[in-house]
Amino acid sequence: MMSLRVPAPSSFNLQRFNEKRWRLGRDCFLSFSPSCVENRTGLIAVRAAKSEMTAFTAAEEETLPEGLQPELMPKHVAVIMDGNGRWAKNQGLQPWDGHRAGVEALREIVELCGKWGIQVLTVFAFSTDNWIRPKIEIDFLLSLFERTLKSELETLAKNNVRISIIGDSSKLPKSLLKVINEVEEVTKNNTRLQLIVAVGYSGKYDVLQACRGIAQRVKDGEIDVEEIDEELIEQELETNVTVFPYPDLLIRTSGELRVSNFLLWQLAYTELFFAQELWPDFGRNGFVEALMSFQQRQRRFGGRKS
Amino acid sequence: MNTREEVGEFSKLFNGFMTLMRRFIFKVLCVGPIPNHISFIMDGNRRFAKKHNLQGLDAGHRAGFVSVTYILQYCQEIGVPYVTLYAFGHDNFKREPEEVKCVMDLMLEKIELTIDRAISGNLNNLKVIFVGDLNMLNERLKAAAQRLMEVTEENRGLMVVVCVAYSTSHEIVQAIRESCLRKCEGGDSPLVLELSDVEECMYTSILPDPALVIRTGGRDRLSNFMTWQTSSSLLHTTAALWPELGLWHLVWAILNFQRMQNYLQKKQKLD
Numbered sequence: 001m002m003s004l005r006v007p008a009p010s011s012f013n014l015q016r017f018n019e020k021r022w023r024l025g026r027d028c029f030l031s032f033s034p035s036c037v038e039n040r041t042g043l044i045a046v047r048a049a050k051s052e053m054t055a056f057t058a059a060e061e062e063t064l065p066e067g068l069q070p071e072l073m074p075k076h077v078a079v080i081m082d083g084n085g086r087w088a089k090n091q092g093l094q095p096w097d098g099h100r101a102g103v104e105a106l107r108e109i110v111e112l113c114g115k116w117g118i119q120v121l122t123v124f125a126f127s128t129d130n131w132i133r134p135k136i137e138i139d140f141l142l143s144l145f146e147r148t149l150k151s152e153l154e155t156l157a158k159n160n161v162r163i164s165i166i167g168d169s170s171k172l173p174k175s176l177l178k179v180i181n182e183v184e185e186v187t188k189n190n191t192r193l194q195l196i197v198a199v200g201y202s203g204k205y206d207v208l209q210a211c212r213g214i215a216q217r218v219k220d221g222e223i224d225v226e227e228i229d230e231e232l233i234e235q236e237l238e239t240n241v242t243v244f245p246y247p248d249l250l251i252r253t254s255g256e257l258r259v260s261n262f263l264l265w266q267l268a269y270t271e272l273f274f275a276q277e278l279w280p281d282f283g284r285n286g287f288v289e290a291l292m293s294f295q296q297r298q299r300r301f302g303g304r305k306s
Numbered sequence: 307m308n309t310r311e312e313v314g315e316f317s318k319l320f321n322g323f324m325t326l327m328r329r330f331i332f333k334v335l336c337v338g339p340i341p342n343h344i345s346f347i348m349d350g351n352r353r354f355a356k357k358h359n360l361q362g363l364d365a366g367h368r369a370g371f372v373s374v375t376y377i378l379q380y381c382q383e384i385g386v387p388y389v390t391l392y393a394f395g396h397d398n399f400k401r402e403p404e405e406v407k408c409v410m411d412l413m414l415e416k417i418e419l420t421i422d423r424a425i426s427g428n429l430n431n432l433k434v435i436f437v438g439d440l441n442m443l444n445e446r447l448k449a450a451a452q453r454l455m456e457v458t459e460e461n462r463g464l465m466v467v468v469c470v471a472y473s474t475s476h477e478i479v480q481a482i483r484e485s486c487l488r489k490c491e492g493g494d495s496p497l498v499l500e501l502s503d504v505e506e507c508m509y510t511s512i513l514p515d516p517a518l519v520i521r522t523g524g525r526d527r528l529s530n531f532m533t534w535q536t537s538s539s540l541l542h543t544t545a546a547l548w549p550e551l552g553l554w555h556l557v558w559a560i561l562n563f564q565r566m567q568n569y570l571q572k573k574q575k576l577d
Contacts, residue, residue: 202537203533203534203537204501204534204537207478207504207534208499208500208501208504210482211482211485211486211499211504212497212499214482214486215482215485215486215489215490215497215499216497218486218490219489219490219497225483225486225487225490226483228479228482228483228486229479230475230476230479233475233478233479233482257540257541257542257566258537258538258539258540258541259528259533259536259537259538259541260537260538261537261538262537264474264533264534264537265474265475265478265533267528267533268473268474268475268528268529268530268533269527269528269529269530270527270528271526271527272526272527272528272541273526274526297525297526301397301400302395302396302397302398302400302401302473302529302530303397303398303400303401
């Protein structure tokens with residue numbers, strides 16, 4: 001269901017947008033700094049060239065679009081990036097072209113989050129349920145992830161983005177694990193934006209592994225059963241890599257009206273936004289719409305505003 | 307008087323006709339798949355009371371209860387085997403004490419009414435169970451809830467699950483405590499904890515997962531309600547307030563569910 005998205009914020013400067021098109025040929029998958037490429041169908045969304053990476057500076061900070069208030073921006077946004085396969089099919093392309101289009105869409109959203117003061121962005125890249133997909137697709141996705149992480153490491157470091165990967169890493173190939181560790185280590189002190197990528201993740205798995213950790217501690221006599229409470233579980237969940245584990249807003253694209261086992265515990269009071277567009281088409285406009293909808297909502301967390 | 311009898315006759319006929327129409331609509335609906343378990347997040351009672359200038363703190367909730375009776379009747383006629391109602395959340399205790407007391411008293415009143423109906427055989431074979439942290443309720447209410455569960459235990463019709471003082475976080479905490487207790491007495495043997503061990507200890511272990519979640523009141527969030535069990539459920543939000551929820555809203559929600567089923571089945575094959 002979920003295709004693997006590569007966390008790859010590039011230049012935070014959207015003014016570098018030019019007419020370079022993003023190549024869809026398979027020979028290009030080694031590099032994510034596309035130069036001029038042929039546009040196969042003429043319907044592909046044009047994305048900014050990312051070859052020059054500049055460090056983000058406060059002077060380049062984009063003001064919020066009209067209608068959005070800075071004090072009401074969510075601190076933590078979670079995204080289920082659905083629809084790559086369908087997008088590719090609609091354009092008459094192969095599924096992996098859809099995944100690559102998805103990567104570009106993710107870049108845009110990461111840039112916007114960095115500019116607009118959102119502190120944590122969690123993306124659902126690969127679910128535990130996705131292991132059933134054909135091996136060729138899984139291999140492609142994981143190698144795409146690995147290549148992009150390697151190529152984008154420098155940009156991330158420069159742009160003060162911290163990357164964390166959550167999920168069941170036991171099934172991931174060793175080379176990918178090595179790259180993940182390296183990226184997490186290099187970016188661990190960055191503060192502008194924390195990008196959490198969920199790979200091999202599911203909400204139930206997260207709670208179960210927290211439960212196992214707690215049970216082991218109880219068995220070892222470290223804690224008492226009565227001491228098990230919500231805070232303890234929160235500390236044991238994989239989202240303990242961030243100080244804001246509870247998303248304020250969850251966006252799901254492609255019109256599906258479900259959560260699909262993503263972030264279960266953490267979604268208790270999250271505002272949900274379901275977008276009709278497919279993920280590669282969900283760009284700035286879709287994101288602004290989601291944020292506007294969020295800002296208009298009254299959040300009560302079970303209580304009552306009189 | 308004659309006219310009164312005529313009016314009485316006329317409304318009987320009219321009601322009979324409406325029932326027939328409804329049965330017909332449901333028969334058509336049943337051609338497609340029907341959700342096995344529908345859960346309702348009943349939001350919007352107080353807004354309804356404000357909208358219609360009703361007096362009294364519990365006016366909106368009383369209107370909400372009327373809606374409950376209709377919806378349960380429709381679900382029973384359609385043939386849905388399980389229905390869950392989110393009556394009162396664990397976090398709702400944060401509200402004003404007067405309002406909380408009002409809601410608790412109303413619940414007690416309605417539960418006692420339902421017990422009477424069950425005893426007199428007017429409950430249509432409904433089985434009612436209460437899930438949640440029942441220890442947070444006052445003694446009378448807790449006793450009434452237990453009594454209603456006992457009285458309807460043998461019924462085999464529609465199972466109505468009423469979530470009172472419920473929240474998923476709380477449910478998971480107590481499920482983890484319970485499974486820890488069970489697993490940690492094994493001495494030196496290595497600790498093996500599986501998903502099924504945790505799920506067994508949840509309040510809702512006897513129920514299948516909801517296929518459809520209907521939230522009234524226009525808000526798009528789960529409010530700590532069955533976030534574990536609804537991970538693959540269709541989330542349907544309607545702007546209608548809970549007391550306004552009627553036949554057509556329910557039919558529309560089920561039609562949406564049926565529309566999504568084809569796609570979901572294709573996806574499930576793929577995943």
